[in-house]
Amino acid sequence: MIVPLPQLLAVSAGLFAIGLFGALTRKNAIGILMSIELILNSANLNLVAFNRIWGEPSGLGQVMALFVIGTAAGGAVVGLALILTIFRHRQTISADEIKLLKG
Amino acid sequence: MCLVVTVVGWLIMLYSIGYMGGDPRFSRFFAYLSLFFFAMLTLVLAGDLLLLYIGWEGVGLCSYLLISFWFEKPAAANAGKKAFLTTRVGDLGLLAGILLIAKRAGDLSLTNLAAKGAALGGWAPAAALLIFWGAAGKSAQFPLHVWLPDAMEGPTPVSALIHAATMVAAGVYLVARTLPLFLPNPNALLAVATIGGITSFFAATIACTQTDLKRILAYSTISQLGFMMMGLGAGSAFAGIFHLVTHAWFKALLFLGAGSVIHAVHHQDVTRMGGLWRSMPVTALTFTVAAIAMAGIPPLSGFWSKEEILRRLAGSGPPFLILGLSIAFLTAFYITRAVVLTFAGKPHVIPANAHPHESPLVMTIPLILLMLGAIGIGFIGTEFAGHRFQHFLGIETGAAHQEHGPAWIQLAAIGVAVGGIALAILRYGLGRQLAPARVRGSLSWAYRIVSNKYYIDELYDRLIIRPVLALARSAFSFDAGVIDGAVNETGNAGLALSRVKGWIDQRIVDGAVNAAAAAVGRTGAALRLIQTGLVQNYLLIAAAGTLTLFAVLRWLS
DSSP states (O other): OOOOHHHHHHHHHHHHHHHHHHHHHOOBHHHHHHHHHHHHHHHHHHHHHHIIIIITTTTHHHHHHHHHHHHHHHHHHHHHHHHHHHHHHHSOOBTTTOOTTOO | OHHIIIIIHHHHHHHHHHHTTTOTTHHHHHHHHHHHHHHHHHHHHOSBHHHHHHHHHHHHHHHHHHHTTSTTSHHHHHHHHHHHHHHHHHHHHHHHHHHHHHHHTSOOBSSSHHHHHHHHGGGHHHHHHHHHHHHHHHTTOTTSTTHHHHGGGSOHHHHHIIIIISTTHHHHHHHHHTHHHHTTOHHHHHHHHHHHHHHHHHHHHHHTTOOBHHHHHHHHHHHHHHHHHHHHHTTOHHHHHHHHHHHHHHHHHHHHHHHHHHHHHSOOBGGGOOOHHHHOHHHHHHHHHHHHHHHTOTTSHHHHHHHHHHHHHHHHOHHHHHHHHHHHHHHHHHHHHHHHHHHSSOOOOSSTTOOOOOOOHHHHHHHHHHHHHHHHGGGGGSGGGTTHHHHHHGGGGOGGGGOOOOHHHHHHHHHHHHHHHHHHIIIIISOOOSSOHHHHHHTHHHHHHHHTGGGHHHHHIIIIIHHHHHHHHHHHHHIIIIIHHHHHHHHHHHHHHHHHHHHHIIIIIHHHHHHHHHHHHHHHHHHHTTOOOOHHHHHHHHHHHHHHHHHHHHHHO
C-alpha cells in the first residue's frame, strides 16, 4: 500500500511539533536531547517521502536521510558526553539551573 | 730667554717641592706649572706672531689658574679674575695689532720685520702701538699695571716664576722681538719710553711705602719692567733683554727668599719682621745679595744691565736720563728698606712664641744657585766677556751697541745706588728721620697718595667698574622688567588660552565621548536582559524567529 504524500507530511509535521514542544518545555537535558532526535527524524521522514516522488531513481533523499541519522548519532554522543560532564561538575542536569552564560 | 725660562724655572720648581709640600692640591700645582712652561716656551720659541699669540694666551690662562690656586680665599679668586680681565684688555690690543699686520703685510713671521714695517706704510706706527698695548697689559705697564700687585695672592713660587721672571717679561720680549717695527717711528719709540718711564717711576715710589713684603717686590717688578721698556724705547733691544735676563735671576731670588721668610713666619708684613738673619742665615744672605744686585752695585749683575739702559737713555735726552737715575735711586732705597726691615734689627716676630727656622735644603739650594746667577749673569753682557750676549742676540742689537756712553753715567749709576742704600739704612736701620718734622708734616698728603698707590684702583673702580656694574644692573632690570615681562605675559596668555581650551575639551569633547560611551553602555544593559544563559530560551527565540521569518516571506510573496 502506498501511503499518499499529505499523510506522510502530516505525520512528519506532528513529529516536528512534538519534538519542538519537548525541546522547549522539558527540564531534563536528556529529554531535550531526545526531543531533538524527534525533530531530526521528522526531517528524515520528509526527505524519504520527497525522494519517492522526485528522487527516483537516484535515491538521493534516502542517502541524505542516512547521513542525517549518522550525524544525529554523533550529535547524541557529544550531547550525552556534555551532559555527563556537566552532571559531574554541578550534580544536576536540569536546564533551568545551567545558565553560566547569563549576560 | 729660553734659557732663562728653563733654568730659572727649574730652580723654582725645585723650590716649590719644599714650599708646596703638604698642600692638598700638590700635584695639580705642578700640572699647572708644567702647562705654564709649555705655553711660555711656545711663546719664546715661536717664529711668527700667531704662534706667539697662542703661547701668549696660554701663559695668561696659567697665570689666572695659578694666581687663584688657593681659590678658597676670596682675595685670591678675585685677584685671578682681575689679572685675567686686565691682561685681556691688553691682549685685545695685541690681537688687533696682529690682525692689522696680517691684513696689511700679509705675513706674520717675525723675520724681515723692517720690510713689513715698510709694507705697512702709514699703518706701521698703529701696528707698533697696538703691539705695545698688548705688551703693556702683559708686562703690567701703566695704566694696565693694577693686576700685578694683586697677583701676589698666588703661591710665592708662582709669583717668582710668572709674575717676576718670565711671564710678565713676555711683554718686554715681544716689544724687543718686534722692535724693527718701532725703530722707524720715533713717536712709537717715544710712547714706549714714556709709558715705561711713568710706570717705572711711579711703581718705584709706591714700593717705598708698602709694608707687605710681596707687594714691595711686585711694585719693584713693575718698576723694573718699566725700566726695561725705557731701554727698548731708547731703541735698544739689547738693553731691554739684558736687563730682562739679569732681572729674572735676582727678582726670582728675591721672591723665593720672600717665600722662604713667609714660610717661616707665616705672615707678609715687614713691619712685624726683623732680626731674621739670625734664624735664617742662608735666606738672609741670598736675599741681600739679590737686593744689592737689583740696587745696581758693581760687579753684581743688576749694575751692568742697568748701566746699559742708562747709557741708552743718555742718548734719548736729559729728561729720560734724569728719570732713569731717579728710578735707580728709588730702587736702591726701597729694596734696602725691605732688607733692613726684614732681616736686620731686633727680632720682634709676632706671635712671640713662634720660632722662625731656616727652610729645608730643597728650598735653600735653589736660593744659592740663583744667587750665583744673580752675581755672575751680568758678565755675559760686559766688555770683560767680550760682549758675548750682544753677539748672541745678533741682528737685533745692530751696530749701536759698540758705542760707549760717557763714563760719568757709570759713576752716576753707582752714586745713586749707594745714595739710596745709605739713605734707607739711615732711615730704617738707624731710625733717623730724613727731614725736619715740619717738612714731613706738610708732605704727609703726598705720602698718603703714594701709599694708596695713587688711588688708581679706586679711580678704576669709579670710572670703569662701577659704571659697568651700573650698566649691567640697568641691563638686568631691563631684562627682568621688559624682556622677562614680555616672556611672562606671553606665558600667561598661553595659560589663559589653555584654560579655555581645557574647558572646551572637558565639557564638549569629553562630553561627546562620554555620551557615546554611555549610550553604548545603556544599549548593552538593555541587550543583556535577553542573554539569560538558559538554552531553552535561545531555542525558543530561534524558533519564534524562524516562524516570523516564514511569516514575513509569505507576506512578501
